[in-house]
Amino acid sequence: MTHKPDPRTLFQVFKEIGIIEQLSRARLEARLPDGLIAPHFAVLSHLINRGDGAVPIDMARAFQVPKTSMTHTLKGLAAKGHVELRANPQDGRSKTVWLTDKGRALREEVIQALAPGFGDMMQHIDPDELAQMLPTLIKLRSYLDAARNGEGKT
Amino acid sequence: MTHKPDPRTLFQVFKEIGIIEQLSRARLEARLPDGLIAPHFAVLSHLINRGDGAVPIDMARAFQVPKTSMTHTLKGLAAKGHVELRANPQDGRSKTVWLTDKGRALREEVIQALAPGFGDMMQHIDPDELAQMLPTLIKLRSYLDAARNGEGKT
DNA sequence: CTTGAGTGGTACGATATCGTACTATGAATA
DNA sequence: TATTCATAGTACGATATCGTACCACTCAAG
Numbered sequence: 001m002t003h004k005p006d007p008r009t010l011f012q013v014f015k016e017i018g019i020i021e022q023l024s025r026a027r028l029e030a031r032l033p034d035g036l037i038a039p040h041f042a043v044l045s046h047l048i049n050r051g052d053g054a055v056p057i058d059m060a061r062a063f064q065v066p067k068t069s070m071t072h073t074l075k076g077l078a079a080k081g082h083v084e085l086r087a088n089p090q091d092g093r094s095k096t097v098w099l100t101d102k103g104r105a106l107r108e109e110v111i112q113a114l115a116p117g118f119g120d121m122m123q124h125i126d127p128d129e130l131a132q133m134l135p136t137l138i139k140l141r142s143y144l145d146a147a148r149n150g151e152g153k154t
Numbered sequence: 155m156t157h158k159p160d161p162r163t164l165f166q167v168f169k170e171i172g173i174i175e176q177l178s179r180a181r182l183e184a185r186l187p188d189g190l191i192a193p194h195f196a197v198l199s200h201l202i203n204r205g206d207g208a209v210p211i212d213m214a215r216a217f218q219v220p221k222t223s224m225t226h227t228l229k230g231l232a233a234k235g236h237v238e239l240r241a242n243p244q245d246g247r248s249k250t251v252w253l254t255d256k257g258r259a260l261r262e263e264v265i266q267a268l269a270p271g272f273g274d275m276m277q278h279i280d281p282d283e284l285a286q287m288l289p290t291l292i293k294l295r296s297y298l299d300a301a302r303n304g305e306g307k308t
Numbered sequence: 309c310t311t312g313a314g315t316g317g318t319a320c321g322a323t324a325t326c327g328t329a330c331t332a333t334g335a336a337t338a
Numbered sequence: 339t340a341t342t343c344a345t346a347g348t349a350c351g352a353t354a355t356c357g358t359a360c361c362a363c364t365c366a367a368g
Contacts, residue, residue, distance in 0.1 A: 007265075007272060009285050011199075014178050016291040021175040022218050023298035024168050037354080045165075057316055064176050066356050071318060073354090093316040093363045111161075117301075118161060124297050129290050131163050136283050137170040143278050144177035147271075191324080211346055220326050225348060227324090247333045247346040 031113040033106070035080065039063070039073045044082060044099065044107040053096045055088060064145070082106055185267040187260070189234065193217070193227045198236060198253065198261040207250045209242060218299070236260055 025038045032041060046059060060070035074097060077083040082103035088094040179192045186195060200213060214224035228251060231237040236257035242248040 006285075007269075009288065010272060010275075010281070013284050013288055013291065014174075015196075016288070016295050017171050017178070018175050019218060020168075020291065020295050020298060021172050023295070023302060024171070026302065027298065035353090039354090042169075055316085064173060067317070068319090068357075069355055071316095072356095075318095076354095088316095091316080091364075095317075115161075118164060120301070121164075121297060125290075125293055127164070130167050130294070131160075133287050133290050134163065134167055134170070136279075136287050137167065137174065139279055140284070141170050141174050141177065143275060144174060144181065147274065148177060148180070189323090193324090209346085221347070222327080222349090223325055225346095226326095229348095230324095242346090245334070245346080249347075 027117065028110075028114070031110055035076065036106075039065075039069075040077050040082070041107070041110060043073055043077060043097075044103055047083070047097060047099050048104070048107060052098050055091075055094050055096060057094065059097070077103070181271065182264075182268070185264055189230065190260075193219075193223075194231050194236070195261070195264060197227055197231060197251075198257055201237070201251060201253050202258070202261060206252045209245075209248050209250060211248060213251070231257070 028038050028041060029036075032038075042063065043059065046062065047054060050062075056070050056074060057067055060067045063070070074083065074085065078085055080102075081100055084098045084100055085095045086098060088096045182192050182195060183190075186192075196217065197213065200216065201208060204216075210224050210228060211221055214221040217224070228237065228239065232239055234256075235254055238252045238254055239249045240252060242250050
């Protein structure tokens with residue numbers, strides 16, 4: 001049967017998630033060139049997965065960050081030539097974000113650089129166990145996303 | 155049988171974890187008074203759980219943050235009277251951190267303020283499902299922690 | 309059309325994070 | 339003891355995050 005939830009367990013789940021986020025981010029950033037950090041890589045991956053030409057405000061929402069943060073991140077990527085900002089023919093207020101060849105290449109290189117680390121991780125942790133966790137993580141993320149009412153500044 | 159791990163699944167796990175961390179942090183900080191943020195609360199909780207009189211450098215390691223970040227966080231808490239820094243009689247280089255009554259009270263208030271949100275969450279997500287995830291999260295965190303070699307600046 | 313509310317982007321300022329460098333203390337070794 | 343190395347804390351500077359304010363453009367109501 002289902003028992004009363006122990007808040008301590010819940011707290012611990014969030015605590016572990018927080019630390020994992022920190023450590024995995026550090027791990028990723030160790031493989032990124034000089035001035036780039038995790039959010040830059042996240043943007044490149046997003047553009048690969050979802051396709052070119054995204055509107056900055058939509059990306060800010062996808063990442064759950066304020067639009068000013070997205071502006072800052074995109075400025076950094078554009079300055080290094082990894083993305084290109086173009087006017088949005090559909091809406092004069094907004095822009096569209098496009099990957100450059102340099103940006104695509106960088107994303108590929110970083111993934112290659114991460115591969116050995118992934119391999120090592122798989123030797124210490126059962127991949128299936130991680131995969132089984134995914135649906136629960138998605139539920140949790142979805143709930144938190146939906147419950148975040150009113151605060152919707154993004 | 156266990157199949158070859160799909161890197162996409164792995165990526166997604168880290169991505170969901172990253173978003174959950176962001177959203178849960180925002181949720182916590184919405185309940186904190188003016189100038190306090192998540193790391194401040196984390197320190198208060200740590201001192202309750204592990205006991206008073208901890209040494210800053212040990213707390214920095216526990217949280218996996220650079221010692222300069224811990225100095226900054228403790229300075230903020232001390233300025234608001236939630237903790238007190240005292241000399242360490244065991245080691246003239248270091249200090250010890252002590253909760254004040256104000257700090258203990260604040261921690262309690264915040265937990266009370268979080269309770270309704272937890273209750274709501276439990277109505278949408280099976281607590282057992284979260285609890286079952288915990289061992290895997292701990293394994294993952296432990297691995298990442300151990301694998302973080304050489305970078306041990308903290 | 310004109311007007312007024314809503315929205316996307318950015319400038320700006322406050323604060324957080326974190327790397328580097330420095331100081332003071334402790335510990336090990338000769 | 340004297341010398342050398344290691345460690346805890348902090349000052350400082352660079353950059354990231356994010357809230358507020360503002361401008362330009364869109365869209366709907368009239």
